[in-house]
Amino acid sequence: MLKVGLIGYGSIGKDVTKYIKDGKVEGVTVSLILLRNKETYNNLPANDILHTDNEEEFFNSDLDIIVECAGHQAVYQYAVRSLSSGSHFITVSVGAFADEELLNSVREAALKHNRKLILPSAAIGGLDRIAASTFQQIEEVKLITRKPPEAWRGTIAEDKVDLDNIVEEHIIYEGTAREAAKLFPQSTNVSAAISLAGIGFEKTKVQVLVDPKVTSNTHKIVAKGFFGEVELTIQNTPSANNPKSGYIVAMSICKALSDFTSPVVIGV
Known part of the structure; x- marks a missing residue:
């Protein structure tokens, strides 16, 4: 079972968590969610999914894959650290990589630690x-x-x-x-x-x-x-809780996670 950590628990993080908890992504479990400040969050996931605002605890949890769904700043803060901790890093905030220096540093970290930076299709196709x-x-x-x-x-x-x-x-x-x-x-x-x-x-x-x-x-x-x-x-279709994004983004993350465990991979 692949252990997944989520960075952020907004509309995308909630949808990803629900798909996984509902068994729609085989061979994957959400082990830990990193929050900015867990005291400010309402409707946190059930007790069988741990959540923390302690970065050291999160990155020392032996996660197989870390999924960013918290915005560009989270990519700057955590992409290199995620890869360096031994986790693959899936991000939907791809616009951060318009910063070429950031892209190069993340690519180097992925190579050094033999991990992958994964950019799902998210809101786009083709x-x-x-x-x-x-x-x-x-x-x-x-x-x-x-x-x-x-x-x-x-x-x-x-x-x-x-x-x-x-x-x-x-x-x-x-x-x-x-x-x-x-x-x-x-x-x-x-x-x-x-x-x-x-x-x-x-x-x-x-x-x-x-x-x-x-x-x-x-x-x-x-x-x-x-x-x-x-x-x-x-x-x-725009997300009801975040019209700047769409429901397909969480689905795309789950497709990327499914590719790790499925014997048949389609659309790469």
């Missing part, structure tokens, strides 16, 4: 095709992200458009994936994932829109190259 296509020339990779106004609360979009009264779609950013990942850390992790899978942060183009006519978080990937062309549109 990463397998884009990654495979890099064995030949890629001419273009573009991501178009559009979300309803509510999903942009608490971001710089509030400075660019009146989210309460917008009636038509509005482009709030157009440029490179590297800058997009820094400007919208919670909402464009997908651009970072596509960049890492494909032609890099500078060459991957991103367009970000607020669109009052959509109800789902929508991502459209356009890629062209030696392999041919792909145009993929994904509509994710």
Whole structure:
């Protein structure tokens, strides 16, 4: 049985825990959850799953896999430490790796300790095709992200458009994936994932829109190259507790965990 530790217990962490507790991920158990301050959390998991805000206790618990679902700062704080403790590290806050220095330090830690940094598809799809296509020339990779106004609360979009009264779609950013990942850390992790899978942060183009006519978080990937062309549109149902994310993120983490124990692995 693989011992999994979670960093964070927000909407994603709760969903991952529930899927595992319900037996939907075979051969995996949640052993420990790291919280910022356990005194401030309500509705903590049942007593059969331990939780702590003591980092030393968490990283000395002989965990096989550590899953980050707490945001970019948690990647900065814990990615190298997780790998150095002997655990594989799964993260959904891929936008943190727009910081090339961070990416290099995490890659070095993974190599040194013979562990893996694992980036699940999370809110996006088609990463397998884009990654495979890099064995030949890629001419273009573009991501178009559009979300309803509510999903942009608490971001710089509030400075660019009146989210309460917008009636038509509005482009709030157009440029490179590297800058997009820094400007919208919670909402464009997908651009970072596509960049890492494909032609890099500078060459991957991103367009970000607020669109009052959509109800789902929508991502459209356009890629062209030696392999041919792909145009993929994904509509994710926003999480009720965190509209910047979607339910599929926790499912994607569970798929990554399942790949460790399943005799058959699909979609890599």
